[in-house]
Amino acid sequence: MKAAPEDQVVLLDLQRLDNDVTRLSHRITALQKGDRLTELGTTAASLRAELAAATGEVEDAERELARLESDTATAQARIERDTTMLQNVASAKDAAGLESEMASLRRRIGDLETAELEVMEQLDVRRARVGDVESQLARVEADRATLVAERDTEIARVEADRESAVQSRAAVAARVPADLLALYDRQRARYGFGASLLQGGVSTASGVTLTNSDLQDIRRAAPDDVVLCPDSDAILVRTAESGL
Known part of the structure; x- marks a missing residue:
């Protein structure tokens, strides 16, 4: 030729x-992949899973506390009922039976209240854990949002440079x-x-x-x-x- x-x-x-177009294209690809963004995304996903588990534990503890409180309220209602009945009972045997049942109910209430305290302590710990994970997740997502904004700005700048190179390339190619x-x-x-x-x-x-x-x-x-x-x-x- x-x-x-x-x-x-x-x-x-x-x-x-x-060469400029190729280099800028590779730069855009690298920015889109974003190793640090990938790392933060992985961390955020892990924290979201941890938050879901911690929230589930809080909900379990809240349900258990509600059950104990309900059982306590039921036992207390029975004591009040038995107290009313005791005031009107004529038989010593019936009175003794009611007093025995009331004593058993009071022990039951004592056990339930002890269990409630334990669950409340667990609930405080679990709620604190949820708050901690939420704070971590918020920081990670804020960092990721900042990086995404910076990345998008940089990609826009590089894309503008690439488009300029493409246009210059077309002008030069027209001379060949x-x-x-x-x-x-x-x-x-x-x-x-x-x-x-x-x-x-x-x-x-x-x-x-x-x-x-x-x-x-x-x-x-x-x-x-x-x-x-x-x-x-x-x-x-x-x-x-x-x-x-």
């Missing part, structure tokens, strides 16, 4: 802009002959580089110094010959600094 040397030189600008541009795009799609500057005998795309044999072949090529780099397969752009 033939192409004017000045058209081949334009490919270096095109390659630079393509269609057949040369097609070759550039094909080589870049296949090998990662479409154009490489030969600088002091080194191909900048591969960073490799060309052999004397390769350099001899390149010296024999006409200035408007399109030469491919033997190492990177990119279009090898020759300038005054190529060392030929």
Whole structure:
């Protein structure tokens, strides 16, 4: 393929802009993944699970306390009923039975009240745990919200830079002959580089110094010959600094 040397030189600008677009795209992808955001998300999910479990324990304790209080109220009501009956009973045997039942109920109330105190202590501990986990979760979610806002701002900035690079790339590509541009795009799609500057005998795309044999072949090529780099397969752009 033939192409004017000045058209081949334009490919270096095109390659630079393509490198910029690729770099900025990778930056956007990295920002979207956000390792720190992922870490905070994992922490928040763990805390939400812990909060659900702690809240469940509080609800269990509240139900147990309500049951004990209900049982206490029932026992107290029976004592009041028996007290009323005792005032009106005529039989000593019946009176003794009521007094025995009332004594048993008082012991039952004592046991229930002891159990209530224990459950109330557990409830205080469990509610405190819920509050602690809620505070931790609020801090993590606040940190995550801050990071999301910062990330979105940075992504918007990088996307603007990428769009600018894409537009500049389109303007530069429009200056390149269609057949040369097609070759550039094909080589870049296949090998990662479409154009490489030969600088002091080194191909900048591969960073490799060309052999004397390769350099001899390149010296024999006409200035408007399109030469491919033997190492990177990119279009090898020759300038005054190529060392030929």
